[in-house]
Amino acid sequence: MADDTCDPTVLYRVRDGAYAADLLIAAVAEFDLFTWLAAHGPVPAAELCAALGMAERPADVLLTYCAALGLVDRDLDAGDRVALAPLGRHLVAGTPHDLRAYYGSLAERPAVRELAGVLRTGTPAAWASARPGGEHDPDWSGRLADPSFAGRITAAMDARGAFLAPALARAIADVPITALLDVAGSSGIYAGAVLAGRPQARAAVFERAPVDMAARTLVRDRGLADHVEVITGDMFSDPFPTGFDAHLYSHVLHDWDAPRVQQLLDSSFAALPPGGLLLDHDTHVDAGKRGPLPVAEYSVLLMHSTPGKCWSVRELAEMAGRAGFVDVEHRPTAGDRGVLLARKPAR
Structure with a gap:
Protein backbone atom coordinates (compact mmCIF):
# COMPACT_ATOMS: atom_id res chain seq x y z
CA MET A 1 0.00 0.00 0.00
CA ALA A 2 1.31 3.45 -0.92
CA ASP A 3 2.33 5.81 1.86
CA ASP A 4 0.44 9.04 1.19
CA THR A 5 2.64 10.89 3.69
CA CYS A 6 5.78 10.34 1.57
CA ASP A 7 6.93 13.59 -0.09
CA PRO A 8 6.97 13.06 -3.90
CA THR A 9 9.13 16.13 -4.64
CA VAL A 10 11.93 14.02 -6.14
CA LEU A 11 9.48 12.66 -8.71
CA TYR A 12 8.45 16.18 -9.72
CA ARG A 13 12.13 17.03 -10.15
CA VAL A 14 12.83 14.06 -12.41
CA ARG A 15 9.98 14.97 -14.75
CA ASP A 16 10.47 18.74 -14.65
CA GLY A 17 14.22 18.51 -15.25
CA ALA A 18 13.95 16.25 -18.30
CA TYR A 19 15.60 18.73 -20.71
CA ALA A 20 18.22 20.27 -18.44
CA ALA A 21 21.19 18.05 -19.26
CA ASP A 22 20.54 18.50 -22.97
CA LEU A 23 20.80 22.27 -22.56
CA LEU A 24 24.23 21.97 -20.94
CA ILE A 25 25.37 19.63 -23.73
CA ALA A 26 24.20 22.20 -26.29
CA ALA A 27 26.03 25.01 -24.47
CA VAL A 28 29.26 22.98 -24.58
CA ALA A 29 29.03 21.25 -27.96
CA GLU A 30 27.27 23.92 -30.02
CA PHE A 31 28.49 27.16 -28.46
CA ASP A 32 31.66 26.28 -26.48
CA LEU A 33 30.28 28.69 -23.89
CA PHE A 34 32.82 28.10 -21.15
CA THR A 35 35.89 28.41 -23.37
CA TRP A 36 34.50 31.73 -24.58
CA LEU A 37 33.84 32.90 -21.03
CA ALA A 38 37.36 31.94 -19.97
CA ALA A 39 38.74 34.19 -22.70
CA HIS A 40 36.33 37.13 -22.41
CA GLY A 41 34.66 37.17 -18.99
CA PRO A 42 33.41 38.65 -16.80
CA VAL A 43 30.97 40.19 -19.28
CA PRO A 44 27.40 41.48 -19.26
CA ALA A 45 24.93 38.79 -20.28
CA ALA A 46 23.83 40.95 -23.23
CA GLU A 47 27.40 40.98 -24.57
CA LEU A 48 27.63 37.22 -24.23
CA CYS A 49 24.36 36.80 -26.14
CA ALA A 50 25.55 39.04 -28.96
CA ALA A 51 28.91 37.32 -29.26
CA LEU A 52 27.56 33.77 -29.26
CA GLY A 53 24.37 34.44 -31.21
CA MET A 54 21.93 33.59 -28.44
CA ALA A 55 18.44 35.01 -27.99
CA GLU A 56 17.78 36.77 -24.70
CA ARG A 57 15.11 34.53 -23.13
CA PRO A 58 16.78 31.14 -23.64
CA ALA A 59 20.18 32.59 -22.75
CA ASP A 60 18.75 33.87 -19.48
CA VAL A 61 17.46 30.37 -18.71
CA LEU A 62 20.85 28.88 -19.62
CA LEU A 63 22.77 31.30 -17.41
CA THR A 64 20.44 30.70 -14.47
CA TYR A 65 20.93 26.96 -14.89
CA CYS A 66 24.71 27.29 -15.15
CA ALA A 67 24.78 29.54 -12.07
CA ALA A 68 22.67 27.02 -10.14
CA LEU A 69 25.15 24.27 -11.12
CA GLY A 70 28.08 26.40 -9.96
CA LEU A 71 29.58 26.67 -13.46
CA VAL A 72 29.31 30.46 -13.67
CA ASP A 73 28.96 33.37 -11.28
CA ARG A 74 26.14 35.80 -12.07
CA ASP A 75 25.73 39.28 -10.59
CA LEU A 76 22.50 41.04 -11.53
CA ASP A 77 23.33 44.04 -9.34
CA ALA A 78 26.43 44.69 -11.46
CA GLY A 79 24.56 44.81 -14.75
CA ASP A 80 24.02 41.05 -14.99
CA ARG A 81 27.73 40.28 -15.33
CA VAL A 82 28.65 36.67 -15.93
CA ALA A 83 32.01 35.13 -15.01
CA LEU A 84 33.42 31.63 -15.22
CA ALA A 85 33.38 29.76 -11.88
CA PRO A 86 36.08 27.23 -10.95
CA LEU A 87 33.85 24.24 -11.72
CA GLY A 88 33.20 25.62 -15.20
CA ARG A 89 36.91 25.35 -16.04
CA HIS A 90 36.39 21.62 -16.59
CA LEU A 91 34.50 22.63 -19.75
CA VAL A 92 37.21 24.96 -21.12
CA ALA A 93 39.52 24.01 -24.00
CA GLY A 94 43.05 23.18 -22.96
CA THR A 95 42.46 22.68 -19.23
CA PRO A 96 43.80 19.52 -17.57
CA HIS A 97 40.35 17.95 -17.14
CA ASP A 98 38.66 19.24 -20.29
CA LEU A 99 35.34 17.39 -20.54
CA ARG A 100 34.10 19.01 -23.74
CA ALA A 101 34.65 15.88 -25.83
CA TYR A 102 32.79 13.82 -23.25
CA TYR A 103 29.78 16.12 -23.49
CA GLY A 104 30.16 16.42 -27.23
CA SER A 105 29.72 12.67 -27.64
CA LEU A 106 26.01 13.24 -26.92
CA ALA A 107 25.61 16.23 -29.23
CA GLU A 108 23.47 14.22 -31.67
CA ARG A 109 20.64 13.79 -29.16
CA PRO A 110 17.52 15.30 -30.77
CA ALA A 111 16.78 17.52 -27.75
CA VAL A 112 20.30 18.95 -27.88
CA ARG A 113 19.73 20.05 -31.45
CA GLU A 114 16.30 21.43 -30.57
CA LEU A 115 17.68 23.43 -27.66
CA ALA A 116 20.53 24.79 -29.76
CA GLY A 117 17.89 26.06 -32.16
CA VAL A 118 15.87 27.63 -29.35
CA LEU A 119 19.03 29.31 -28.02
CA ARG A 120 19.73 30.83 -31.43
CA THR A 121 16.20 31.91 -32.35
CA GLY A 122 14.22 32.22 -29.13
CA THR A 123 11.42 30.24 -30.82
CA PRO A 124 10.17 27.28 -28.75
CA ALA A 125 10.26 23.75 -30.09
CA ALA A 126 7.25 21.45 -30.19
CA TRP A 127 5.75 20.32 -26.89
CA ALA A 128 7.51 17.17 -25.65
CA SER A 129 9.55 17.23 -28.89
CA ALA A 130 6.53 16.01 -30.86
CA ARG A 131 7.24 15.69 -34.56
CA PRO A 132 5.91 18.78 -36.38
CA GLY A 133 3.31 18.40 -39.06
CA GLY A 134 0.26 16.19 -39.23
CA GLU A 135 -1.64 16.16 -35.97
CA HIS A 136 1.13 17.85 -34.01
CA ASP A 137 0.95 21.63 -33.90
CA PRO A 138 4.44 22.86 -32.90
CA ASP A 139 2.78 25.50 -30.71
CA TRP A 140 1.74 23.80 -27.46
CA SER A 141 -0.99 26.40 -26.90
CA GLY A 142 -2.38 25.79 -30.36
CA ARG A 143 -2.61 22.09 -29.63
CA LEU A 144 -5.03 22.83 -26.79
CA ALA A 145 -7.69 23.31 -29.46
CA ASP A 146 -7.57 19.53 -29.91
Whole structure:
Protein backbone atom coordinates (compact mmCIF):
# COMPACT_ATOMS: atom_id res chain seq x y z
CA MET A 1 0.00 0.00 0.00
CA ALA A 2 1.31 3.45 -0.92
CA ASP A 3 2.33 5.81 1.86
CA ASP A 4 0.44 9.04 1.19
CA THR A 5 2.64 10.89 3.69
CA CYS A 6 5.78 10.34 1.57
CA ASP A 7 6.93 13.59 -0.09
CA PRO A 8 6.97 13.06 -3.90
CA THR A 9 9.13 16.13 -4.64
CA VAL A 10 11.93 14.02 -6.14
CA LEU A 11 9.48 12.66 -8.71
CA TYR A 12 8.45 16.18 -9.72
CA ARG A 13 12.13 17.03 -10.15
CA VAL A 14 12.83 14.06 -12.41
CA ARG A 15 9.98 14.97 -14.75
CA ASP A 16 10.47 18.74 -14.65
CA GLY A 17 14.22 18.51 -15.25
CA ALA A 18 13.95 16.25 -18.30
CA TYR A 19 15.60 18.73 -20.71
CA ALA A 20 18.22 20.27 -18.44
CA ALA A 21 21.19 18.05 -19.26
CA ASP A 22 20.54 18.50 -22.97
CA LEU A 23 20.80 22.27 -22.56
CA LEU A 24 24.23 21.97 -20.94
CA ILE A 25 25.37 19.63 -23.73
CA ALA A 26 24.20 22.20 -26.29
CA ALA A 27 26.03 25.01 -24.47
CA VAL A 28 29.26 22.98 -24.58
CA ALA A 29 29.03 21.25 -27.96
CA GLU A 30 27.27 23.92 -30.02
CA PHE A 31 28.49 27.16 -28.46
CA ASP A 32 31.66 26.28 -26.48
CA LEU A 33 30.28 28.69 -23.89
CA PHE A 34 32.82 28.10 -21.15
CA THR A 35 35.89 28.41 -23.37
CA TRP A 36 34.50 31.73 -24.58
CA LEU A 37 33.84 32.90 -21.03
CA ALA A 38 37.36 31.94 -19.97
CA ALA A 39 38.74 34.19 -22.70
CA HIS A 40 36.33 37.13 -22.41
CA GLY A 41 34.66 37.17 -18.99
CA PRO A 42 33.41 38.65 -16.80
CA VAL A 43 30.97 40.19 -19.28
CA PRO A 44 27.40 41.48 -19.26
CA ALA A 45 24.93 38.79 -20.28
CA ALA A 46 23.83 40.95 -23.23
CA GLU A 47 27.40 40.98 -24.57
CA LEU A 48 27.63 37.22 -24.23
CA CYS A 49 24.36 36.80 -26.14
CA ALA A 50 25.55 39.04 -28.96
CA ALA A 51 28.91 37.32 -29.26
CA LEU A 52 27.56 33.77 -29.26
CA GLY A 53 24.37 34.44 -31.21
CA MET A 54 21.93 33.59 -28.44
CA ALA A 55 18.44 35.01 -27.99
CA GLU A 56 17.78 36.77 -24.70
CA ARG A 57 15.11 34.53 -23.13
CA PRO A 58 16.78 31.14 -23.64
CA ALA A 59 20.18 32.59 -22.75
CA ASP A 60 18.75 33.87 -19.48
CA VAL A 61 17.46 30.37 -18.71
CA LEU A 62 20.85 28.88 -19.62
CA LEU A 63 22.77 31.30 -17.41
CA THR A 64 20.44 30.70 -14.47
CA TYR A 65 20.93 26.96 -14.89
CA CYS A 66 24.71 27.29 -15.15
CA ALA A 67 24.78 29.54 -12.07
CA ALA A 68 22.67 27.02 -10.14
CA LEU A 69 25.15 24.27 -11.12
CA GLY A 70 28.08 26.40 -9.96
CA LEU A 71 29.58 26.67 -13.46
CA VAL A 72 29.31 30.46 -13.67
CA ASP A 73 28.96 33.37 -11.28
CA ARG A 74 26.14 35.80 -12.07
CA ASP A 75 25.73 39.28 -10.59
CA LEU A 76 22.50 41.04 -11.53
CA ASP A 77 23.33 44.04 -9.34
CA ALA A 78 26.43 44.69 -11.46
CA GLY A 79 24.56 44.81 -14.75
CA ASP A 80 24.02 41.05 -14.99
CA ARG A 81 27.73 40.28 -15.33
CA VAL A 82 28.65 36.67 -15.93
CA ALA A 83 32.01 35.13 -15.01
CA LEU A 84 33.42 31.63 -15.22
CA ALA A 85 33.38 29.76 -11.88
CA PRO A 86 36.08 27.23 -10.95
CA LEU A 87 33.85 24.24 -11.72
CA GLY A 88 33.20 25.62 -15.20
CA ARG A 89 36.91 25.35 -16.04
CA HIS A 90 36.39 21.62 -16.59
CA LEU A 91 34.50 22.63 -19.75
CA VAL A 92 37.21 24.96 -21.12
CA ALA A 93 39.52 24.01 -24.00
CA GLY A 94 43.05 23.18 -22.96
CA THR A 95 42.46 22.68 -19.23
CA PRO A 96 43.80 19.52 -17.57
CA HIS A 97 40.35 17.95 -17.14
CA ASP A 98 38.66 19.24 -20.29
CA LEU A 99 35.34 17.39 -20.54
CA ARG A 100 34.10 19.01 -23.74
CA ALA A 101 34.65 15.88 -25.83
CA TYR A 102 32.79 13.82 -23.25
CA TYR A 103 29.78 16.12 -23.49
CA GLY A 104 30.16 16.42 -27.23
CA SER A 105 29.72 12.67 -27.64
CA LEU A 106 26.01 13.24 -26.92
CA ALA A 107 25.61 16.23 -29.23
CA GLU A 108 23.47 14.22 -31.67
CA ARG A 109 20.64 13.79 -29.16
CA PRO A 110 17.52 15.30 -30.77
CA ALA A 111 16.78 17.52 -27.75
CA VAL A 112 20.30 18.95 -27.88
CA ARG A 113 19.73 20.05 -31.45
CA GLU A 114 16.30 21.43 -30.57
CA LEU A 115 17.68 23.43 -27.66
CA ALA A 116 20.53 24.79 -29.76
CA GLY A 117 17.89 26.06 -32.16
CA VAL A 118 15.87 27.63 -29.35
CA LEU A 119 19.03 29.31 -28.02
CA ARG A 120 19.73 30.83 -31.43
CA THR A 121 16.20 31.91 -32.35
CA GLY A 122 14.22 32.22 -29.13
CA THR A 123 11.42 30.24 -30.82
CA PRO A 124 10.17 27.28 -28.75
CA ALA A 125 10.26 23.75 -30.09
CA ALA A 126 7.25 21.45 -30.19
CA TRP A 127 5.75 20.32 -26.89
CA ALA A 128 7.51 17.17 -25.65
CA SER A 129 9.55 17.23 -28.89
CA ALA A 130 6.53 16.01 -30.86
CA ARG A 131 7.24 15.69 -34.56
CA PRO A 132 5.91 18.78 -36.38
CA GLY A 133 3.31 18.40 -39.06
CA GLY A 134 0.26 16.19 -39.23
CA GLU A 135 -1.64 16.16 -35.97
CA HIS A 136 1.13 17.85 -34.01
CA ASP A 137 0.95 21.63 -33.90
CA PRO A 138 4.44 22.86 -32.90
CA ASP A 139 2.78 25.50 -30.71
CA TRP A 140 1.74 23.80 -27.46
CA SER A 141 -0.99 26.40 -26.90
CA GLY A 142 -2.38 25.79 -30.36
CA ARG A 143 -2.61 22.09 -29.63
CA LEU A 144 -5.03 22.83 -26.79
CA ALA A 145 -7.69 23.31 -29.46
CA ASP A 146 -7.57 19.53 -29.91
CA PRO A 147 -9.96 18.06 -27.31
CA SER A 148 -7.82 14.91 -26.97
CA PHE A 149 -4.63 16.85 -26.25
CA ALA A 150 -6.51 19.29 -24.00
CA GLY A 151 -7.86 16.36 -22.00
CA ARG A 152 -4.39 14.83 -21.57
CA ILE A 153 -2.84 18.12 -20.47
CA THR A 154 -5.71 18.79 -18.05
CA ALA A 155 -5.30 15.33 -16.56
CA ALA A 156 -1.55 15.91 -16.22
CA MET A 157 -2.03 19.22 -14.44
CA ASP A 158 -4.66 17.64 -12.20
CA ALA A 159 -2.25 14.86 -11.21
CA ARG A 160 0.45 17.41 -10.41
CA GLY A 161 -1.95 19.37 -8.22
CA ALA A 162 -2.96 16.49 -5.95
CA PHE A 163 0.10 17.14 -3.74
CA LEU A 164 0.70 20.79 -4.55
CA ALA A 165 -2.81 22.20 -4.15
CA PRO A 166 -3.25 21.40 -0.44
CA ALA A 167 0.21 22.87 0.23
CA LEU A 168 -0.82 26.10 -1.50
CA ALA A 169 -4.01 26.20 0.56
CA ARG A 170 -2.02 25.81 3.79
CA ALA A 171 0.39 28.57 2.80
CA ILE A 172 -2.41 31.09 2.32
CA ALA A 173 -4.77 29.89 5.06
CA ASP A 174 -4.49 33.27 6.78
CA VAL A 175 -5.37 35.23 3.65
CA PRO A 176 -9.00 36.43 3.56
CA ILE A 177 -10.70 35.22 0.37
CA THR A 178 -14.43 35.16 -0.27
CA ALA A 179 -14.51 34.76 -4.06
CA LEU A 180 -11.57 33.30 -6.00
CA LEU A 181 -11.03 33.47 -9.76
CA ASP A 182 -8.69 30.67 -10.84
CA VAL A 183 -7.32 32.07 -14.10
CA ALA A 184 -6.53 29.32 -16.63
CA GLY A 185 -7.22 27.00 -13.72
CA SER A 186 -7.34 23.80 -15.79
CA SER A 187 -9.03 21.13 -13.65
CA GLY A 188 -9.92 23.49 -10.80
CA ILE A 189 -7.90 21.46 -8.32
CA TYR A 190 -6.25 24.54 -6.80
CA ALA A 191 -9.52 26.44 -6.46
CA GLY A 192 -11.05 23.44 -4.74
CA ALA A 193 -8.17 23.17 -2.28
CA VAL A 194 -8.34 26.86 -1.39
CA LEU A 195 -12.09 26.58 -0.74
CA ALA A 196 -11.68 23.51 1.48
CA GLY A 197 -10.95 25.65 4.54
CA ARG A 198 -13.41 28.39 3.58
CA PRO A 199 -16.93 26.92 3.64
CA GLN A 200 -18.57 30.27 2.88
CA ALA A 201 -16.32 31.12 -0.09
CA ARG A 202 -16.93 30.45 -3.76
CA ALA A 203 -14.67 30.13 -6.79
CA ALA A 204 -14.68 30.05 -10.56
CA VAL A 205 -12.25 28.59 -13.06
CA PHE A 206 -11.71 30.90 -16.04
CA GLU A 207 -10.66 28.61 -18.87
CA ARG A 208 -10.70 28.46 -22.66
CA ALA A 209 -12.51 25.86 -24.73
CA PRO A 210 -12.16 22.89 -24.93
CA VAL A 211 -10.26 22.76 -21.60
CA ASP A 212 -13.40 24.16 -19.97
CA MET A 213 -15.25 20.91 -20.74
CA ALA A 214 -12.61 18.80 -18.99
CA ALA A 215 -12.64 21.24 -16.07
CA ARG A 216 -16.41 20.94 -15.64
CA THR A 217 -16.18 17.16 -15.57
CA LEU A 218 -13.41 17.13 -12.95
CA VAL A 219 -15.12 19.77 -10.79
CA ARG A 220 -18.35 17.78 -10.88
CA ASP A 221 -16.56 14.50 -10.11
CA ARG A 222 -15.06 16.09 -6.98
CA GLY A 223 -18.48 17.16 -5.78
CA LEU A 224 -17.57 20.85 -6.05
CA ALA A 225 -20.06 21.97 -8.70
CA ASP A 226 -22.08 23.94 -6.12
CA HIS A 227 -19.04 25.96 -5.08
CA VAL A 228 -16.80 26.11 -8.17
CA GLU A 229 -18.20 27.23 -11.50
CA VAL A 230 -16.37 27.17 -14.82
CA ILE A 231 -16.47 30.33 -16.92
CA THR A 232 -15.47 29.93 -20.56
CA GLY A 233 -13.19 32.62 -21.90
CA ASP A 234 -9.79 33.45 -23.33
CA MET A 235 -7.64 35.25 -20.78
CA PHE A 236 -5.85 37.20 -23.51
CA SER A 237 -8.83 38.36 -25.53
CA ASP A 238 -11.86 38.31 -23.22
CA PRO A 239 -12.58 40.62 -20.27
CA PHE A 240 -11.86 39.07 -16.90
CA PRO A 241 -14.98 38.26 -14.87
CA THR A 242 -15.63 40.66 -12.01
CA GLY A 243 -16.99 39.99 -8.55
CA PHE A 244 -13.91 38.18 -7.24
CA ASP A 245 -11.64 39.48 -4.49
CA ALA A 246 -8.67 37.25 -5.37
CA HIS A 247 -7.12 36.06 -8.63
CA LEU A 248 -5.03 32.89 -8.67
CA TYR A 249 -2.53 31.95 -11.35
CA SER A 250 -1.16 28.47 -10.71
CA HIS A 251 1.56 27.31 -13.12
CA VAL A 252 0.26 29.77 -15.71
CA LEU A 253 2.61 32.74 -15.98
CA HIS A 254 5.62 30.52 -16.64
CA ASP A 255 4.12 29.58 -20.04
CA TRP A 256 4.26 33.11 -21.43
CA ASP A 257 6.67 35.85 -22.40
CA ALA A 258 7.05 39.12 -20.53
CA PRO A 259 4.54 41.20 -22.56
CA ARG A 260 1.81 38.62 -22.09
CA VAL A 261 2.57 38.14 -18.40
CA GLN A 262 2.29 41.90 -18.01
CA GLN A 263 -1.00 41.85 -19.91
CA LEU A 264 -2.42 39.26 -17.53
CA LEU A 265 -1.33 41.16 -14.43
CA ASP A 266 -2.79 44.37 -15.88
CA SER A 267 -6.08 42.55 -16.57
CA SER A 268 -6.21 41.24 -13.02
CA PHE A 269 -5.54 44.69 -11.60
CA ALA A 270 -8.37 46.15 -13.70
CA ALA A 271 -10.89 43.44 -12.70
CA LEU A 272 -10.07 43.16 -8.99
CA PRO A 273 -11.82 45.43 -6.47
CA PRO A 274 -9.78 47.80 -4.27
CA GLY A 275 -7.90 45.66 -1.77
CA GLY A 276 -8.14 42.61 -4.02
CA LEU A 277 -5.37 40.04 -4.06
CA LEU A 278 -3.13 38.59 -6.74
CA LEU A 279 -1.72 35.09 -6.10
CA ASP A 280 0.90 33.51 -8.34
CA HIS A 281 1.63 29.88 -7.41
CA ASP A 282 4.55 28.53 -9.37
CA THR A 283 8.20 27.56 -9.48
CA HIS A 284 10.09 30.82 -8.95
CA VAL A 285 13.73 31.57 -9.63
CA ASP A 286 15.40 33.48 -6.81
CA ALA A 287 15.89 37.23 -7.09
CA GLY A 288 19.55 36.89 -8.10
CA LYS A 289 18.82 34.30 -10.82
CA ARG A 290 21.25 31.77 -9.35
CA GLY A 291 18.75 28.98 -8.63
CA PRO A 292 17.41 27.00 -6.93
CA LEU A 293 18.67 24.17 -9.12
CA PRO A 294 15.37 22.22 -9.47
CA VAL A 295 13.61 25.41 -10.59
CA ALA A 296 16.42 26.27 -13.01
CA GLU A 297 16.10 22.77 -14.48
CA TYR A 298 12.33 23.10 -14.89
CA SER A 299 12.83 26.45 -16.58
CA VAL A 300 14.74 24.64 -19.33
CA LEU A 301 11.70 22.49 -20.14
CA LEU A 302 9.49 25.57 -20.28
CA MET A 303 11.99 27.47 -22.42
CA HIS A 304 12.17 24.50 -24.81
CA SER A 305 8.42 24.08 -25.33
CA THR A 306 6.71 27.40 -24.52
CA PRO A 307 7.37 31.13 -24.96
CA GLY A 308 7.98 31.36 -21.20
CA LYS A 309 10.35 30.33 -18.43
CA CYS A 310 10.39 30.22 -14.64
CA TRP A 311 10.17 33.88 -13.70
CA SER A 312 12.27 35.23 -10.87
CA VAL A 313 10.73 36.72 -7.76
CA ARG A 314 12.30 40.07 -8.70
CA GLU A 315 10.89 40.01 -12.24
CA LEU A 316 7.39 39.19 -11.04
CA ALA A 317 7.50 41.85 -8.32
CA GLU A 318 8.54 44.44 -10.91
CA MET A 319 5.75 43.43 -13.31
CA ALA A 320 3.19 43.41 -10.50
CA GLY A 321 4.38 46.88 -9.47
CA ARG A 322 4.00 48.17 -13.01
CA ALA A 323 0.42 46.88 -13.02
CA GLY A 324 -0.24 48.82 -9.81
CA PHE A 325 -0.01 46.12 -7.14
CA VAL A 326 1.69 46.74 -3.80
CA ASP A 327 2.79 44.77 -0.72
CA VAL A 328 4.44 41.98 -2.69
CA GLU A 329 5.59 38.98 -0.64
CA HIS A 330 6.69 35.43 -1.39
CA ARG A 331 5.91 32.28 0.62
CA PRO A 332 7.21 28.74 0.07
CA THR A 333 4.67 25.96 -0.47
CA ALA A 334 5.87 22.46 -1.52
CA GLY A 335 7.60 20.63 -4.34
CA ASP A 336 10.01 23.53 -5.04
CA ARG A 337 7.00 25.82 -5.48
CA GLY A 338 6.02 29.06 -3.82
CA VAL A 339 3.26 31.64 -3.92
CA LEU A 340 3.80 35.31 -4.63
CA LEU A 341 1.12 37.58 -3.15
CA ALA A 342 0.36 41.18 -4.07
CA ARG A 343 -2.49 43.56 -3.24
CA LYS A 344 -4.43 46.13 -5.20
CA PRO A 345 -4.41 49.34 -3.11
CA ALA A 346 -7.63 50.32 -1.36
CA ARG A 347 -9.32 53.51 -2.52
